[in-house]
Amino acid sequence: MAQSDVALFAPLPVLTLTVEDHAGRPDIHLHAGSQGVWQARMLVTLGASVTMCCVLAGETGTVLRHLLEDEGVVVKAVQGTGRNGAYVHDRRDGERVVVAEAPSDPLSRHELDELYGVTLSAALDAGAVLLSGPADHQTDEDAVPADAYRRLAADLRAVGKPVIADLAGDRLGAVLESGVTAVKVSHQELLEDGRAGADDPDSLITAMHEVHEQGAEYVIVTRAHEPLLLLADGVVRIVRMPQLQAADTHGAGDSLTAGVTATLARGGDVEDAIRLGAAAGMLNVTRHGLGTGDVEAVLKLRELVTVETLGEARQHTDDPPEKVTPRDLAERTRES
Structure with a gap:
């Protein structure tokens, strides 16, 4: 029996201070932040138990x-010698204005070794493992080397654990070397990494096939306000949902990843996973709190998410009955 539904590798959470306006007076909020924290928050909202491994x-x-x-997350932490990062944002005028940001200190070799062991131990007692990155302003090798992600993904797969990765850049390339169950990546990240030459469906679908061939069983691509794309079992699907009025789009992709992970951790199939993830992300944009939402609302919104098969993907046989290229699939995306 798994002790937690999800073991979450979130190496360096950050402290966030946000100034809001409340009836003309400053309203100051103090929270934990970073990609992994927002994912953990939504996982807990969806009823999943979470063990966060961090420094x-x-x-x-x-x-x-x-x-x-206090948010219901089980914390398995290594005591570090430096400091976790922090930022102050002013949102009184409706937009996020950065007042100050202090990055986390890079992990020492000893801290990284300890975190590796803590994560592996937690993963052995979990239904699935989610790999997230450090804060957005940490460059690729500033805090956690990409090779640490490669080794961790390889060991987790070796012990039979589903691994979901929400990464980009060198870290994405590293986990693909080891193989993962699912990858969530944005179209912008595919462009920035040079994996896609343009943001049209043709280029994105081609990039998805390449990511799959490099080591991801399932590939999920977010496209801002456009429908999601999912590659699973050799078939590309388009995922549609209503467009709700956005209060803050930050954290929507992390809520999506949380919904996908919660479902896969409990043995659900990938279509159920993408529906729950899409609903969680949809609700998150209507709120100012990142990774937040109401589980009842998420479950109701899930019923409004549609998943349509675009066609049969490329076949890896000498003489397939029907061969549909990524370009063919892109044309169907435009027509649907």
């Missing part, structure tokens, strides 16, 4: 532990 250090780390545990 906590300095004054910010002390505060972060309390904030995370």
Whole structure:
């Protein structure tokens, strides 16, 4: 019996301070933040138990532990020698204005080794493992080397655990070397990584096949306000949902990943996973809190998500009965 539905590798959470306007007066909010935190928050909202594996250090780390545990997350933390990052954002005028940002200190070799062991131990007792990256402003090798992700993904797969990765850049390339169950990536990240030459469906579908061939069983591509694309079992699907009024689009992709992970961790199929993930992301954009939502609303929105098969993908046989290229699939995307 798994002790947690999801073991979450979120190496360096950050402390966030956001200034809002409340009846003409400043309203200050203090929260834990970063990609992994937002994913954990939505996983808990959806009823999944989460063990977060991370490094906590300095004054910010002390505060972060309390904030995370108060949200219902089990924290398995390595005590670091540096500090966790923090930022101050002013949102009183409706847009996020960066007041100050302090990045996390890079992990030492000893801290990374300890975090690796903590994560592997938690993963052995979990239904699935979610690999997330450090904060957005950390460059590829600043905090956690890409090779650590490669080794971790390889070991997790070796012990038979489903691995979901929400990564880009060198870290995405590293986990693909080891093989993962599912990858979620945005069309913008595919462009920035040079995996897609353009953001049209033709280029994106070609890139999805390449990501699959490099090591991802399922590939999910978000496209801002356009329908999601899913490649699973050799077939490309388009995922449609209503467009709700957005209060803040930050964290929507992380909520999507959380919904997908929660379903796969419990043995659900990939279509059920993408429906729940799409609904969680859809609700998140209507709220100012990142990775937040109401589970009842998510479940109702899930019924409005449609998944349509675009056609049979490329076949890897000498004489397939029907061969549909990524270009053919792109044309069907435009027509649907």
